[in-house]
């Protein structure tokens with residue numbers, strides 16, 4: 001793999017969940033925001049709110065950004081031009097999520113280059129009613145994700161990823177055999193076990209079906225079981241997201 005400053009910075013990045021007292025300067029903050037803005041965009045549908053109240057911020061980070069999928073701003077521009085958005089909500093959301101996500105990830109990379117760390121918090125859409133009130137969000141603005149940021153007070157190891165054979169496919173989608181799937185799972189599970197990730201976190205997702213016997217301990221519970229439990233047991237009701245989207249007047253089915 002080729003190495004250079006940019007690649008090294010990306011390869012060494014890890015989510016940071018403990019922050020020092022140091023407060024990022026305004027110049028650092030503006031640099032991060034500008035670098036975020038300069039991400040590729042479909043329609044500049046990403047914007048952000050910065051929050052500086054450590055006590056309230058995720059992981060008590062000195063700053064956090066609420067990353068917004070922002071159709072309101074687009075509509076202001078369109079109105080000034082004498083237009084009204086007729087693009088469907090599902091179309092607008094699909095592109096808005098991309099614009100906001102690429103913007104946010106540019107902010108992560110910029111922060112990293114300035115010696116800062118960051119961590120996404122995916123619960124924002126589920127907290128959208130509170131965020132709408134607290135942040136005065138107008139209709140057609142959807143809080144996509146929270147991004148906590150500051151100077152790291154921990155140095156966790158780089159987390160594992162699937163092997164390349166399970167990730168980059170040549171021309172067509174392959175038959176994901178049990179063998180390659182098993183190999184990829186082993187890489188992930190051994191990687192997380194070697195880092196004592198779940199033991200250190202002290203957390204195993206409980207089985208919802210109480211008639212099932214828990215067969216895992218911190219010695220063998222790892223990423224593939226963890227992520228499977230999340231995807232099998234959590235967020236099963238589409239209403240959980242359709243309702244917040246409706247509150248933002250961005251229901252994807254209208």
Ligand SMILES: Cc1cc2nc3c(=O)[nH]c(=O)nc-3n(C[C@H](O)[C@H](O)[C@H](O)COP(=O)(O)O)c2cc1C
Pocket residue numbers: 013014015016017119120121122123145158159
């Ligand atoms: C959309 C999204 C939501 C996330 N939500 C959370 C979260 O709520 N809490 C958390 O501690 N980490 C969260 N993360 C961070 C992931 O857990 C982390 O990126 C992943 O475990 C890989 O670790 P790494 O970033 O250190 O490589 C989130 C990441 C993304 C992209």
